Amino acid sequence: MKSFSVKKILKEKDALLEGHFVLSSGLHSNRYVQCAKVLQYPKIAEQFSKVLVKKIATHCDVVISPAIGGIIIGYEVARQLRVHAIFCERENGAMNLRRGFEIKKNERCLIVEDVITTGGSTKEVIDVVKSYGGKVIGVASIIDRSTRVIAKFIWRPVSLLKLKIEIYNPKDCPLCKKKIPLVKPGSRTNVRLGCSHRSEK
Ligand SMILES: [Zn+2]
Numbered sequence: 630m631k632s633f634s635v636k637k638i639l640k641e642k643d644a645l646l647e648g649h650f651v652l653s654s655g656l657h658s659n660r661y662v663q664c665a666k667v668l669q670y671p672k673i674a675e676q677f678s679k680v681l682v683k684k685i686a687t688h689c690d691v692v693i694s695p696a697i698g699g700i701i702i703g704y705e706v707a708r709q710l711r712v713h714a715i716f717c718e719r720e721n722g723a724m725n726l727r728r729g730f731e732i733k734k735n736e737r738c739l740i741v742e743d744v745i746t747t748g749g750s751t752k753e754v755i756d757v758v759k760s761y762g763g764k765v766i767g768v769a770s771i772i773d774r775s776t777r778v779i780a781k782f783i784w785r786p787v788s789l790l791k792l793k794i795e796i797y798n799p800k801d802c803p804l805c806k807k808k809i810p811l812v813k814p815g816s817r818t819n820v821r822l823g824c825s826h827r828s829e830k
């Protein structure tokens with residue numbers, strides 16, 4: 630499967646929206662990604678994972694994902710690799726293993742995520758693995774939005790699609806200037822907000 634068709638599938642299932650969006654941070658962007666929209670279809674999760682598994686091409690003992698976004702794709706990748714899947718989640722702001730999950734010393738851990746944005750959560754999962762004495766053997770994601778190499782690894786994350794998403798401060802958002810309707814994604818219906826910054830320069 631080429632990245633072109635991955636993008637097409639994401640768009641077909643509204644997992645990748647293009648336009649003018651206001652993010653929860655208040656910043657604006659030209660694209661919005663919600664992998665849950667596509668991972669609700671087991672067949673697609675299976676297809677995506679198949680390509681990832683091929684690209685990963687190395688042995689691991691366990692797949693570890695950050696909750697919630699990484700759980701489905703991590704589980705499916707693990708199923709195809711015939712290993713087990715665990716996940717990290719935040720407790721009081723810090724990423725950690727809960728629910729009795731553990732990583733044994735020197736276990737080969739593959740980190741699987743839905744979207745890598747800044748690599749911040751990836752770095753946190755890497756730190757969790759290290760704290761248990763595990764070895765990170767790779768990072769894989771459906772979409773890689775990051776623009777730099779995560780941590781000090783010799784490899785880049787394996788992904789199905791590299792995607793650039795422009796983020797703008799509302800004050801100098803070119804999409805606002807073009808008067809493209811502003812949408813708040815993720816709500817029950819994608820609410821069209823109009824452009825609230827029209828009066829600003
Ligand atoms: Zn804008």
